[in-house]
Amino acid sequence: MDELDxxxxxxxxxxxxxxxxxxxEIYAMLHKKSSSVVKWIFIISVLEIMLWTAISTLTADExxxxxxxxxxxxxxxxxxxxxxxxxxxxxxxxxxxxxxxxNTTDNVKSxxxxxxxxxxxxxxxxxxxxxxxxxxxxxxxxxxFKYDNRINExxxxxxxxxxxxxxxxxxxxxxxxxxxxxxxxxWLFYRLIYGFLxxxxxxxxxxxxKIDL
Amino acid sequence: xxxxxxxxxxxxxxxxxxxxxxxxxxxxxDEDAHKDLFQEITIQxxxxxxxxxxxxxxxxxxxxxxxxTAITLYRKKTKSVSTIEFDGKIHKFSHDEYNYEEEEQIxxxxxxxxxxxxxxxxxxxxxxxxxxxxxxxxxxGISEVNARVKMNRIKGKLKKIVNx
Numbered sequence: 001m002d003e004l005d006x007x008x009x010x011x012x013x014x015x016x017x018x019x020x021x022x023x024x025e026i027y028a029m030l031h032k033k034s035s036s037v038v039k040w041i042f043i044i045s046v047l048e049i050m051l052w053t054a055i056s057t058l059t060a061d062e063x064x065x066x067x068x069x070x071x072x073x074x075x076x077x078x079x080x081x082x083x084x085x086x087x088x089x090x091x092x093x094x095x096x097x098x099x100x101x102x103n104t105t106d107n108v109k110s111x112x113x114x115x116x117x118x119x120x121x122x123x124x125x126x127x128x129x130x131x132x133x134x135x136x137x138x139x140x141x142x143x144x145f146k147y148d149n150r151i152n153e154x155x156x157x158x159x160x161x162x163x164x165x166x167x168x169x170x171x172x173x174x175x176x177x178x179x180x181x182x183x184x185x186x187w188l189f190y191r192l193i194y195g196f197l198x199x200x201x202x203x204x205x206x207x208x209x210k211i212d213l
Numbered sequence: 214x215x216x217x218x219x220x221x222x223x224x225x226x227x228x229x230x231x232x233x234x235x236x237x238x239x240x241x242x243d244e245d246a247h248k249d250l251f252q253e254i255t256i257q258x259x260x261x262x263x264x265x266x267x268x269x270x271x272x273x274x275x276x277x278x279x280x281x282t283a284i285t286l287y288r289k290k291t292k293s294v295s296t297i298e299f300d301g302k303i304h305k306f307s308h309d310e311y312n313y314e315e316e317e318q319i320x321x322x323x324x325x326x327x328x329x330x331x332x333x334x335x336x337x338x339x340x341x342x343x344x345x346x347x348x349x350x351x352x353x354g355i356s357e358v359n360a361r362v363k364m365n366r367i368k369g370k371l372k373k374i375v376n377x
Contacts, residue, residue, distance in 0.1 A: 002368060002372075003322055003325075003368065003371045003372055003375055004337070004340060004341070004367075004368060004371065006315070006318060006319060006322065007319065007322045007323070007326070007337075007341060008340070008341050008343075010319045011235075011341045015231065018230075018231050018234035018235070018238075019234065020230070021227070021230055021251065022227070023223050023224065023227045026223045026226055026227055026230075026255060027219075027223055029252045029255045029256060030219065030223070030255070030256065030259050032252070032256065207216070210216065
Protein backbone atom coordinates (compact mmCIF):
# COMPACT_ATOMS: atom_id res chain seq x y z
CA MET A 1 0.00 0.00 0.00
CA ASP A 2 1.46 3.37 -0.85
CA GLU A 3 1.75 6.13 1.75
CA LEU A 4 -1.21 8.14 0.59
CA ASP A 5 -3.49 5.13 0.63
CA UNK A 6 -2.50 4.41 4.18
CA UNK A 7 -3.31 8.00 5.01
CA UNK A 8 -6.61 7.73 3.17
CA UNK A 9 -7.57 4.72 5.28
CA UNK A 10 -7.01 6.73 8.42
CA UNK A 11 -8.70 9.80 6.91
CA UNK A 12 -11.89 7.85 6.26
CA UNK A 13 -11.83 6.28 9.70
CA UNK A 14 -11.87 9.71 11.30
CA UNK A 15 -14.77 10.98 9.23
CA UNK A 16 -17.16 11.11 12.17
CA UNK A 17 -14.70 12.38 14.73
CA UNK A 18 -14.64 16.03 13.78
CA UNK A 19 -16.10 18.62 16.14
CA UNK A 20 -19.68 19.63 15.36
CA UNK A 21 -20.23 23.34 14.94
CA UNK A 22 -23.85 24.27 15.61
CA UNK A 23 -26.01 26.47 13.37
CA UNK A 24 -25.95 29.09 16.11
CA GLU A 25 -22.19 29.15 16.10
CA ILE A 26 -22.16 29.54 12.31
CA TYR A 27 -24.57 32.46 12.59
CA ALA A 28 -22.30 34.04 15.17
CA MET A 29 -19.35 33.70 12.80
CA LEU A 30 -21.27 35.41 10.00
CA HIS A 31 -22.13 38.28 12.27
CA LYS A 32 -18.56 38.85 13.24
CA LYS A 33 -18.74 41.87 10.96
CA SER A 34 -19.45 43.70 14.21
CA SER A 35 -15.80 43.27 14.97
CA SER A 36 -14.85 45.44 12.03
CA VAL A 37 -17.28 48.16 13.17
CA VAL A 38 -15.80 48.01 16.65
CA LYS A 39 -12.33 48.15 15.18
CA TRP A 40 -13.33 51.38 13.40
CA ILE A 41 -14.69 52.85 16.61
CA PHE A 42 -11.32 52.23 18.18
CA ILE A 43 -9.37 53.66 15.22
CA ILE A 44 -11.58 56.75 14.93
CA SER A 45 -11.33 57.49 18.64
CA VAL A 46 -7.54 57.43 18.35
CA LEU A 47 -7.62 59.65 15.25
CA GLU A 48 -10.00 62.00 16.99
CA ILE A 49 -7.76 62.53 19.99
CA MET A 50 -4.87 63.13 17.59
CA LEU A 51 -6.95 65.73 15.76
CA TRP A 52 -7.89 67.59 18.96
CA THR A 53 -4.32 67.44 20.22
CA ALA A 54 -3.05 68.84 16.92
CA ILE A 55 -5.65 71.63 16.93
CA SER A 56 -4.97 72.63 20.52
CA THR A 57 -1.20 72.55 20.01
CA LEU A 58 -1.42 74.66 16.89
CA THR A 59 -3.79 77.23 18.35
CA ALA A 60 -2.15 77.55 21.75
CA ASP A 61 0.04 80.57 20.96
CA GLU A 62 1.37 83.09 23.41
CA UNK A 63 -1.61 85.43 23.29
CA UNK A 64 -3.95 82.54 24.04
CA UNK A 65 -1.88 81.55 27.04
CA UNK A 66 -1.76 85.20 28.17
CA UNK A 67 -5.53 85.45 27.88
CA UNK A 68 -5.91 82.36 30.05
CA UNK A 69 -3.56 83.89 32.62
CA UNK A 70 -5.51 87.10 32.55
CA UNK A 71 -8.78 85.21 33.03
CA UNK A 72 -7.26 83.38 36.01
CA UNK A 73 -8.15 80.02 34.51
CA UNK A 74 -4.72 78.95 33.31
CA UNK A 75 -4.20 76.28 35.96
CA UNK A 76 -7.85 75.26 35.86
CA UNK A 77 -7.54 74.67 32.11
CA UNK A 78 -4.39 72.63 32.68
CA UNK A 79 -6.29 70.46 35.14
CA UNK A 80 -9.13 70.09 32.64
CA UNK A 81 -6.68 69.05 29.95
CA UNK A 82 -4.92 66.52 32.14
CA UNK A 83 -8.19 64.99 33.37
CA UNK A 84 -9.51 64.96 29.81
CA UNK A 85 -6.52 63.07 28.42
CA UNK A 86 -6.72 60.62 31.29
CA UNK A 87 -10.42 59.92 30.77
CA UNK A 88 -10.04 59.66 26.99
CA UNK A 89 -7.14 57.24 27.42
CA UNK A 90 -9.44 55.07 29.55
CA UNK A 91 -12.11 55.20 26.83
CA UNK A 92 -9.62 54.26 24.13
CA UNK A 93 -8.52 51.35 26.27
CA UNK A 94 -12.17 50.28 26.67
CA UNK A 95 -12.74 50.51 22.91
CA UNK A 96 -9.72 48.34 22.36
CA UNK A 97 -10.92 45.85 24.96
CA UNK A 98 -14.35 45.70 23.31
CA UNK A 99 -12.72 45.05 19.98
CA UNK A 100 -10.62 42.22 21.42
CA UNK A 101 -13.65 40.71 23.13
CA UNK A 102 -15.81 40.74 20.02
CA ASN A 103 -13.02 39.31 17.97
CA THR A 104 -12.64 36.29 20.18
CA THR A 105 -16.31 35.60 20.84
CA ASP A 106 -17.84 32.61 19.19
CA ASN A 107 -21.37 32.43 20.42
CA VAL A 108 -24.41 34.55 19.65
CA LYS A 109 -25.25 35.43 23.26
CA SER A 110 -21.90 36.88 24.20
CA UNK A 111 -21.55 38.57 20.84
CA UNK A 112 -24.84 40.37 21.55
CA UNK A 113 -23.68 41.26 25.04
CA UNK A 114 -20.45 42.66 23.65
CA UNK A 115 -22.27 44.72 21.04
CA UNK A 116 -24.49 46.23 23.72
CA UNK A 117 -21.50 46.97 25.88
CA UNK A 118 -19.69 48.64 22.99
CA UNK A 119 -22.70 50.78 22.15
CA UNK A 120 -22.97 51.86 25.73
CA UNK A 121 -19.27 52.74 25.91
CA UNK A 122 -19.55 54.87 22.77
CA UNK A 123 -22.64 56.62 24.13
CA UNK A 124 -20.87 57.38 27.41
CA UNK A 125 -17.88 58.62 25.42
CA UNK A 126 -20.05 61.02 23.41
CA UNK A 127 -21.81 62.31 26.52
CA UNK A 128 -18.52 62.73 28.32
CA UNK A 129 -17.09 64.77 25.45
CA UNK A 130 -20.18 66.94 25.13
CA UNK A 131 -20.21 67.45 28.90
CA UNK A 132 -16.57 68.46 28.87
CA UNK A 133 -17.23 70.90 26.03
CA UNK A 134 -20.15 72.40 27.96
CA UNK A 135 -18.12 72.70 31.15
CA UNK A 136 -15.18 74.31 29.35
CA UNK A 137 -17.50 76.73 27.56
CA UNK A 138 -19.24 77.79 30.76
CA UNK A 139 -15.91 78.22 32.58
CA UNK A 140 -14.55 80.41 29.79
CA UNK A 141 -17.75 82.46 29.66
CA UNK A 142 -17.75 83.12 33.40
CA UNK A 143 -14.08 84.09 33.27
CA UNK A 144 -14.71 86.37 30.31
CA PHE A 145 -17.49 88.24 32.08
CA LYS A 146 -15.43 88.50 35.20
CA TYR A 147 -12.03 89.44 33.87
CA ASP A 148 -12.25 90.64 30.27
CA ASN A 149 -11.59 94.39 30.21
CA ARG A 150 -13.60 95.13 27.08
CA ILE A 151 -16.62 93.20 28.23
CA ASN A 152 -16.47 94.85 31.63
CA GLU A 153 -16.33 98.25 29.97
CA UNK A 154 -19.41 97.51 27.86
CA UNK A 155 -21.23 96.15 30.89
CA UNK A 156 -20.32 99.19 32.96
CA UNK A 157 -21.44 101.57 30.22
CA UNK A 158 -24.75 99.82 29.69
CA UNK A 159 -25.49 99.50 33.38
CA UNK A 160 -25.41 103.25 33.73
CA UNK A 161 -27.95 103.76 30.98
CA UNK A 162 -31.69 103.09 31.07
CA UNK A 163 -32.01 99.91 29.06
CA UNK A 164 -30.37 97.87 31.78
CA UNK A 165 -32.67 94.85 31.84
CA UNK A 166 -32.94 94.67 28.09
CA UNK A 167 -29.16 94.75 27.82
CA UNK A 168 -28.81 91.74 30.12
CA UNK A 169 -31.52 89.83 28.32
CA UNK A 170 -29.81 90.43 24.98
CA UNK A 171 -26.38 89.55 26.39
CA UNK A 172 -27.51 86.36 28.05
CA UNK A 173 -29.61 85.49 25.02
CA UNK A 174 -26.66 85.84 22.66
CA UNK A 175 -24.38 83.87 24.95
CA UNK A 176 -26.96 81.13 25.16
CA UNK A 177 -27.42 81.01 21.39
CA UNK A 178 -23.65 80.94 20.94
CA UNK A 179 -23.46 78.06 23.41
CA UNK A 180 -26.24 76.14 21.65
CA UNK A 181 -24.57 76.59 18.27
CA UNK A 182 -21.16 75.41 19.50
CA UNK A 183 -22.68 72.53 21.44
CA UNK A 184 -24.87 71.62 18.44
CA UNK A 185 -21.90 71.56 16.10
CA UNK A 186 -20.01 69.17 18.36
CA TRP A 187 -23.10 67.05 18.83
CA LEU A 188 -23.47 66.86 15.05
CA PHE A 189 -19.81 65.95 14.70
CA TYR A 190 -20.21 63.00 17.07
CA ARG A 191 -23.54 61.95 15.61
CA LEU A 192 -22.04 61.85 12.13
CA ILE A 193 -18.92 59.95 13.05
CA TYR A 194 -20.05 57.54 15.71
CA GLY A 195 -23.77 57.55 14.92
CA PHE A 196 -23.15 55.76 11.65
CA LEU A 197 -21.11 53.02 13.33
CA UNK A 198 -23.61 52.73 16.17
CA UNK A 199 -26.44 52.22 13.70
CA UNK A 200 -24.53 49.42 11.99
CA UNK A 201 -23.91 47.75 15.32
CA UNK A 202 -27.58 48.10 16.17
CA UNK A 203 -28.63 46.51 12.88
CA UNK A 204 -26.31 43.63 13.46
CA UNK A 205 -27.64 43.27 16.98
CA UNK A 206 -31.22 43.09 15.72
CA UNK A 207 -30.26 40.34 13.25
CA UNK A 208 -28.58 38.40 16.02
CA UNK A 209 -31.66 38.77 18.19
CA LYS A 210 -33.73 37.05 15.51
CA ILE A 211 -31.28 34.16 15.44
CA ASP A 212 -31.21 33.83 19.18
CA LEU A 213 -34.99 33.40 19.53
CA UNK B 214 -28.25 39.91 2.53
CA UNK B 215 -31.66 38.58 3.36
CA UNK B 216 -32.33 36.16 6.12
CA UNK B 217 -33.74 33.28 4.05
CA UNK B 218 -30.54 33.22 2.02
CA UNK B 219 -28.63 33.22 5.27
CA UNK B 220 -30.74 30.44 6.67
CA UNK B 221 -30.23 28.28 3.63
CA UNK B 222 -26.49 28.91 3.74
CA UNK B 223 -26.18 28.13 7.43
CA UNK B 224 -28.12 24.88 7.22
CA UNK B 225 -26.17 23.64 4.18
CA UNK B 226 -22.88 24.60 5.76
CA UNK B 227 -23.82 22.95 9.00
CA UNK B 228 -24.63 19.77 7.15
CA UNK B 229 -21.40 19.74 5.17
CA UNK B 230 -19.09 21.27 7.75
CA UNK B 231 -16.79 18.27 7.68
CA UNK B 232 -15.35 19.56 4.42
CA UNK B 233 -14.05 22.60 6.26
CA UNK B 234 -12.87 20.63 9.28
CA UNK B 235 -10.88 18.34 7.04
CA UNK B 236 -9.24 21.25 5.26
CA UNK B 237 -8.44 22.80 8.63
CA UNK B 238 -6.92 19.52 9.73
CA UNK B 239 -4.44 19.58 6.87
CA UNK B 240 -3.67 23.28 7.01
CA UNK B 241 -3.41 23.89 10.72
CA UNK B 242 -1.49 22.36 13.57
CA ASP B 243 -3.42 23.27 16.67
CA GLU B 244 -6.94 23.74 17.88
CA ASP B 245 -6.90 27.54 17.88
CA ALA B 246 -5.59 27.74 14.33
CA HIS B 247 -8.20 25.16 13.33
CA LYS B 248 -11.01 27.30 14.78
CA ASP B 249 -9.54 30.39 13.20
CA LEU B 250 -9.34 28.91 9.73
CA PHE B 251 -12.80 27.37 10.11
CA GLN B 252 -14.20 30.81 10.80
CA GLU B 253 -12.26 32.44 7.99
CA ILE B 254 -13.51 29.86 5.49
CA THR B 255 -17.08 30.21 6.77
CA ILE B 256 -16.95 33.97 6.23
CA GLN B 257 -15.45 33.62 2.76
CA UNK B 258 -18.08 31.03 1.80
CA UNK B 259 -20.80 33.35 3.02
CA UNK B 260 -19.36 36.26 1.05
CA UNK B 261 -19.24 34.09 -2.07
CA UNK B 262 -22.64 32.50 -1.48
CA UNK B 263 -24.70 35.03 -3.51
CA UNK B 264 -22.68 33.97 -6.56
CA UNK B 265 -23.44 30.31 -5.94
CA UNK B 266 -26.36 29.62 -8.22
CA UNK B 267 -26.90 25.98 -7.43
CA UNK B 268 -25.58 24.85 -10.82
CA UNK B 269 -22.87 22.89 -9.09
CA UNK B 270 -23.44 20.91 -5.93
CA UNK B 271 -23.01 22.89 -2.71
CA UNK B 272 -20.17 20.60 -1.71
CA UNK B 273 -18.28 21.01 -5.02
CA UNK B 274 -18.61 24.76 -4.75
CA UNK B 275 -17.62 24.70 -1.07
CA UNK B 276 -14.50 22.64 -1.81
CA UNK B 277 -13.37 25.26 -4.27
CA UNK B 278 -14.00 28.33 -2.15
CA UNK B 279 -12.71 26.73 1.03
CA UNK B 280 -9.50 25.52 -0.55
CA UNK B 281 -8.92 28.88 -2.16
CA THR B 282 -9.32 30.53 1.20
CA ALA B 283 -6.92 28.10 2.84
CA ILE B 284 -4.38 28.56 0.07
CA THR B 285 -4.51 32.30 -0.47
CA LEU B 286 -6.13 34.22 2.31
CA TYR B 287 -4.98 32.13 5.22
CA ARG B 288 -1.45 31.80 3.96
CA LYS B 289 -0.99 35.55 4.05
CA LYS B 290 -2.00 35.68 7.67
CA THR B 291 -0.08 32.77 9.06
CA LYS B 292 3.05 32.43 7.02
CA SER B 293 5.04 31.68 10.09
CA VAL B 294 2.59 29.15 11.40
CA SER B 295 2.63 26.96 8.34
CA THR B 296 5.96 25.42 9.25
CA ILE B 297 5.12 24.65 12.85
CA GLU B 298 5.88 21.10 13.81
CA PHE B 299 2.95 18.78 13.89
CA ASP B 300 2.49 17.84 17.50
CA GLY B 301 0.31 14.81 17.01
CA LYS B 302 -2.52 16.43 18.96
CA ILE B 303 -4.84 16.39 16.00
CA HIS B 304 -4.47 12.69 15.94
CA LYS B 305 -6.50 12.36 19.09
CA PHE B 306 -9.40 11.20 16.92
CA SER B 307 -9.11 7.62 17.81
CA HIS B 308 -8.59 4.13 16.59
CA ASP B 309 -10.35 0.99 17.30
CA GLU B 310 -7.80 -1.57 16.29
CA TYR B 311 -4.46 -0.72 17.61
CA ASN B 312 -1.62 -1.25 15.29
CA TYR B 313 1.36 0.50 16.75
CA GLU B 314 3.57 0.40 13.71
CA GLU B 315 0.86 1.61 11.38
CA GLU B 316 -0.15 4.27 13.83
CA GLU B 317 3.39 5.58 14.01
CA GLN B 318 3.57 5.65 10.25
CA ILE B 319 0.32 7.55 9.96
CA UNK B 320 1.55 10.08 12.50
CA UNK B 321 4.65 10.54 10.46
CA UNK B 322 2.59 10.90 7.31
CA UNK B 323 0.46 13.68 8.77
CA UNK B 324 3.64 15.38 9.86
CA UNK B 325 4.97 15.01 6.34
CA UNK B 326 1.79 16.42 4.80
CA UNK B 327 2.09 19.42 7.08
CA UNK B 328 5.47 20.11 5.57
CA UNK B 329 4.10 20.27 2.04
CA UNK B 330 3.31 23.61 0.48
CA UNK B 331 -0.25 24.91 0.35
CA UNK B 332 -1.04 23.79 -3.18
CA UNK B 333 0.37 20.35 -2.49
CA UNK B 334 -1.77 20.12 0.63
CA UNK B 335 -4.80 20.95 -1.49
CA UNK B 336 -3.94 18.14 -3.89
CA UNK B 337 -3.48 15.69 -1.04
CA UNK B 338 -6.76 16.80 0.46
CA UNK B 339 -8.66 16.18 -2.78
CA UNK B 340 -6.96 12.85 -3.24
CA UNK B 341 -7.94 11.79 0.26
CA UNK B 342 -11.46 12.89 -0.55
CA UNK B 343 -11.53 10.48 -3.51
CA UNK B 344 -11.76 13.22 -6.11
CA UNK B 345 -10.67 12.25 -9.59
CA UNK B 346 -8.01 14.19 -11.47
CA UNK B 347 -10.57 16.03 -13.59
CA UNK B 348 -12.17 17.49 -10.49
CA UNK B 349 -8.84 18.15 -8.79
CA UNK B 350 -7.62 19.98 -11.88
CA UNK B 351 -10.81 21.98 -12.18
CA UNK B 352 -10.93 22.98 -8.53
CA UNK B 353 -7.32 24.05 -8.39
CA GLY B 354 -7.32 25.70 -11.81
CA ILE B 355 -4.52 23.57 -13.24
CA SER B 356 -4.44 21.07 -16.08
CA GLU B 357 -5.17 17.40 -15.49
CA VAL B 358 -1.68 16.44 -16.62
CA ASN B 359 -0.18 18.97 -14.27
CA ALA B 360 -2.29 17.59 -11.42
CA ARG B 361 -1.01 14.06 -12.09
CA VAL B 362 2.59 15.23 -12.30
CA LYS B 363 2.26 17.16 -9.05
CA MET B 364 0.61 14.20 -7.36
CA ASN B 365 3.45 11.88 -8.32
CA ARG B 366 5.93 14.40 -7.03
CA ILE B 367 4.03 14.59 -3.74
CA LYS B 368 4.03 10.81 -3.41
CA GLY B 369 7.77 10.84 -3.93
CA LYS B 370 8.23 13.59 -1.35
CA LEU B 371 6.14 11.76 1.22
CA LYS B 372 8.01 8.53 0.66
CA LYS B 373 11.26 10.36 1.21
CA ILE B 374 10.08 12.00 4.40
CA VAL B 375 8.61 8.80 5.83
CA ASN B 376 11.48 6.53 4.79
CA UNK B 377 14.52 8.79 4.82
